[in-house]
Amino acid sequence: MVQTFGAFNQDTLESQEYLKMRFSPSSAPLQQRWKNNGVSADFLADYIITFFPNDENDPILSEKEAELKGAVSYIANELLENAMKFNMNTSLFPVKLEFMLYSDHVTLSVSNSLVSENVPEFQSFISELLNTEPQELYIRQIKQAEEDNLNTSGLGLLTMIDDYNADLSWTFESHLKNKAELPTHKGFISSFFKTVLSLLPHQSNISTLTVVTTTVQLSI
Amino acid sequence: MENIITKAYSVKYDAETTTVYFQGVMRLNGTEYVPIKQLLNDILEVDHPVIILNLQGLEVLNSSGISILGRFVFTVANKKTIHLIVQGAEKFVWQRKWVLNFKRLMPSLLLEWK
Numbered sequence: 001m002v003q004t005f006g007a008f009n010q011d012t013l014e015s016q017e018y019l020k021m022r023f024s025p026s027s028a029p030l031q032q033r034w035k036n037n038g039v040s041a042d043f044l045a046d047y048i049i050t051f052f053p054n055d056e057n058d059p060i061l062s063e064k065e066a067e068l069k070g071a072v073s074y075i076a077n078e079l080l081e082n083a084m085k086f087n088m089n090t091s092l093f094p095v096k097l098e099f100m101l102y103s104d105h106v107t108l109s110v111s112n113s114l115v116s117e118n119v120p121e122f123q124s125f126i127s128e129l130l131n132t133e134p135q136e137l138y139i140r141q142i143k144q145a146e147e148d149n150l151n152t153s154g155l156g157l158l159t160m161i162d163d164y165n166a167d168l169s170w171t172f173e174s175h176l177k178n179k180a181e182l183p184t185h186k187g188f189i190s191s192f193f194k195t196v197l198s199l200l201p202h203q204s205n206i207s208t209l210t211v212v213t214t215t216v217q218l219s220i
Numbered sequence: 221m222e223n224i225i226t227k228a229y230s231v232k233y234d235a236e237t238t239t240v241y242f243q244g245v246m247r248l249n250g251t252e253y254v255p256i257k258q259l260l261n262d263i264l265e266v267d268h269p270v271i272i273l274n275l276q277g278l279e280v281l282n283s284s285g286i287s288i289l290g291r292f293v294f295t296v297a298n299k300k301t302i303h304l305i306v307q308g309a310e311k312f313v314w315q316r317k318w319v320l321n322f323k324r325l326m327p328s329l330l331l332e333w334k
Contacts, residue, residue: 038247146291156283163317
């Protein structure tokens with residue numbers, strides 16, 4: 001099942017100009033590879049600005065370049081931080097970061113796996129994000145985080161909208177847990193396994209996972 | 221008060237001018253922000269008429285860091301006794317964007333740009 005949320009329609013055609021990165025989050029502890037988020041985001045920002053005209057003597061172009069570079073680096077880092085923080089690390093689906101260049105915009109998107117039980121909470125935050133004035137939500141989130149002494153305040157996605165005028169959209173695709181482990185090349189075994197799974201009581205530890213893709217669109 | 225100094229970033233408090241200097245690239249995770257939060261809370265233990273946050277050497281900050289600073293501004297605003305000044309650098313384009321949000325949390329906040 002696929003559900004979508006958000007302010008714009010995803011591009012139906014893949015751009016011919018793109019860069020895709022994949023990360024295997026279970027290969028090292030989160031703390032140890034945290035720096036990779038920033039390194040990857042900065043690389044992507046440097047990569048993207050090579051597609052735009054550059055003239056060091058033109059202050060307007062230079063400022064535009066600095067702005068785009070700052071925006072891409074900030075947004076890509078936030079997307080990766082979220083993906084790494086919330087990814088279900090037993091999932092065999094990799095975390096993916098993709099950049100696509102179109103004639104009047106760029107998109108940055110990140111995919112990661114969530115335990116399906118955590119999906120409703122995220123979706124309700126998304127609808128709050130899409131239906132509330134960003135500045136009002138900013139103040140509300142800061143107050144709530146401080147008053148309830150929370151560790152997170154959900155500012156990452158909000159600042160993309162409020163500070164960088166980005167448009168955001170999401171797709172949620174639910175999968176049988178670790179579908180990649182299933183012997184899909186042998187259709188019979190796969191469908192047999194799925195039947196067995198469907199017969200197991202709901203309380204069993206075999207649950208579904210959801211791959212969530214967050215796409216951020218920036219005008220250029 | 222413990223200053224925090226690493227290769228990538230530093231947070232230093234100058235008691236004489238009641239100024240906190242933030243420098244470098246701060247894209248920390250939750251645990252790494254704990255000592256910084258502690259330092260900011262410690263400053264509020266004493267009644268100061270003025271506190272200055274100097275961000276002029278702060279190249280990069282992630283949303284967790286923006287949240288730590290925003291929450292500090294919110295706490296200071298609630299005390300109503302402290303005059304808060306935020307010093308930013310125009311060359312870091314992104315600072316303009318989110319420092320203005322601090323002003324929404326504390327309208328009396330004074331912004332100074334270099």
